[in-house]
Amino acid sequence: MERFNSDLYLTTSQVAELLSVHPSTVKRWCNEKDLEVTKTDGGHRRLHLQDVLELARERSIATFLDPFTPYEGHVWTAVNQAIDEGSYARIHSLAMGWLTRGQIRRLTALFTELGRHPGVSFADFCDLGVRGFMREVGETWRAGRLRVGEEHMATEALIEVLIRMREVALEARESGESRRVAVVGSMEGDRHNIGGLCVRLMLERHGWKVFFLGADVPVEDFAAMQKSRDADLVCISFAPPNTAADMKRAVRILGEFYDRAHPYALALGGDLSESPFLDDVELPFRELGILGSMRDFDRALSEDFGPRTPEIPVDDVA
Numbered sequence: 001m002e003r004f005n006s007d008l009y010l011t012t013s014q015v016a017e018l019l020s021v022h023p024s025t026v027k028r029w030c031n032e033k034d035l036e037v038t039k040t041d042g043g044h045r046r047l048h049l050q051d052v053l054e055l056a057r058e059r060s061i062a063t064f065l066d067p068f069t070p071y072e073g074h075v076w077t078a079v080n081q082a083i084d085e086g087s088y089a090r091i092h093s094l095a096m097g098w099l100t101r102g103q104i105r106r107l108t109a110l111f112t113e114l115g116r117h118p119g120v121s122f123a124d125f126c127d128l129g130v131r132g133f134m135r136e137v138g139e140t141w142r143a144g145r146l147r148v149g150e151e152h153m154a155t156e157a158l159i160e161v162l163i164r165m166r167e168v169a170l171e172a173r174e175s176g177e178s179r180r181v182a183v184v185g186s187m188e189g190d191r192h193n194i195g196g197l198c199v200r201l202m203l204e205r206h207g208w209k210v211f212f213l214g215a216d217v218p219v220e221d222f223a224a225m226q227k228s229r230d231a232d233l234v235c236i237s238f239a240p241p242n243t244a245a246d247m248k249r250a251v252r253i254l255g256e257f258y259d260r261a262h263p264y265a266l267a268l269g270g271d272l273s274e275s276p277f278l279d280d281v282e283l284p285f286r287e288l289g290i291l292g293s294m295r296d297f298d299r300a301l302s303e304d305f306g307p308r309t310p311e312i313p314v315d316d317v318a
Contacts (some may be wrong), residue, residue, distance in 0.1 A: 007077045009038065009046040018052065019061050029055070049076055067109040075110065083119040088128045092136050099137070099154050100146070107154070111161045116168070122205060126198040126294040130158055134194060138240075155192055162197040169204060182233040183225045185213030187242050187250060187270075195237030195270055198294055203235070206301045219250045223257035226264055233305070238270030244277075251281055251288070258284045265305060267291060 012030070016023040029035045030045055035055060038046045053072055056063055065072040071094070078090035091114065098107045111133075115125050137154045140146040182203050186196045193215045200210045211229055213221065217236075226234050234254070238247055247268055254266060265287035278288075289305060291297045 007080070008049040008073050010049060010052060012045050012047070015047055015052050018063050018065075019056055021061075049073055064113045068106060071106075075113075078110075079114060079117065082114065082129070083117065086124070086128065088132050091129060092133050095133055095154075096136060096140070099150055099157075104153055104157050108157045108160055111158060112164060115161060115165050121295075121298075122202060123293070123295040123298045126202075130162075130194060130198065134158065155194065158194055159197060162194070162201060166197075166201055166204070169201065173204075179207045179209040180233065181211070181229055181231040182208045182235060183211045183213065183222060183229060183231045184235045184237075185217040185222065186215045186237045186239070187246065188216050188218045189242055189246070190237065190239045191215050192239060195239055196235075199235045199237060199267075199269070199297065202294060202297055202301065203233075206298075208233070219253040220257065223254055227259055227262050230262055231264055233265045233267060235267045235269070238268065242270070247290075248278060248281065251278060251283070255282050255284055260284065265289070267297065267300070267305070269293075269297060 010018070012023050012026045015026045015035075019026075026035070026047075027045075030037045030047070035047050036051050038048070040046060049072065053063065053065065055061075065075055068075045074090070074094055078094055081087045081090050091110065095107050095110055098104070098110075111129065114120055114129055115122075120129070134154065137146065137151055141148070141151045184196050184200050184203065186193060196212065196215065200212050203210050211225060211231065213225060219236075222234050222236060225231070236250060250268070251266070263286045266285045267289045269289075269291040287305060289297075289300055291300060
């Protein structure tokens with residue numbers, strides 16, 4: 001590990017957060033010479049990551065960097081660049097390297113730690129972390145530098161991360177909460193669940209009850225499930241090879257099946273290069289949102305996208 005890399009020098013607050021101790025404890029370790037201290041021109045303490053990790057190992061203190069030996073410095077720099085600068089390039093570079101070398105556990109651990117870091121919003125995790133990485137995976141595959149099997153491994157690793165995040169969120173959620181109802185899935189032809197899973201988690205974080213239909217769902221099934229569950233919102237995730245024309249077709253079909261006795265809002269989203277022109281399509285929905293990012297979806301939910309419904313028992317979770 002290169003000592004001159006300024007990114008690897010931590011403040012006492014960063015060390016305290018990394019080791020889950022009080023900052024006064026870190027200062028005491030510095031005063032007692034348990035940690036080697038470098039001082040800035042302004043007299044502020046800086047501690048090298050390697051020294052901090054050696055102390056943690058000596059005292060059996062677990063850190064989120066433990067699964068990444070000997071890449072702790074790379075992971076520390078990548079995660080902090082994502083938090084401080086909004087740049088996920090190093091995250092993607094690390095993940096791609098581990099993917100091509102078959103180190104899937106490290107890839108999964110990286111996104112798991114990123115997803116639960118308090119400095120990373122869930123919307124940014126989905127938009128910049130997950131979608132950004134999968135876009136790079138797709139481009140690398142199309143360029144012939146990645147096998148289909150490796151692309152599938154990347155997809156499954158991120159699905160595993162999202163499922164784990166949901167399990168943690170459900171355990172932490174208080175019972176007795178009232179929620180609105182949503183139906184979520186991915187458009188037919190889309191065999192990946194990643195976009196739909198992100199939408200499901202975002203809705204549940206906003207207190208919605210979600211019926212998750214998974215991948216490759218015919219449009220008619222969204223209409224049928226909405227009616228049978230009297231859902232307030234239908235969310236359909238689109239991804240290549242689906243196009244704006246497919247989105248327009250889905251809107252038209254849902255409009256034909258729309259039952260005004262069971263009104264709902266419709267949210268469409270995904271990685272599309274263009275939005276559909278819907279001027280010639282009848283739009284009976286309570287609301288229609290074509291959302292290009294999870295940040296947009298998060299904002300729409302915060303602004304009460306979709307009508308409210310009566311309280312629903314929490315035990316009945318799909």
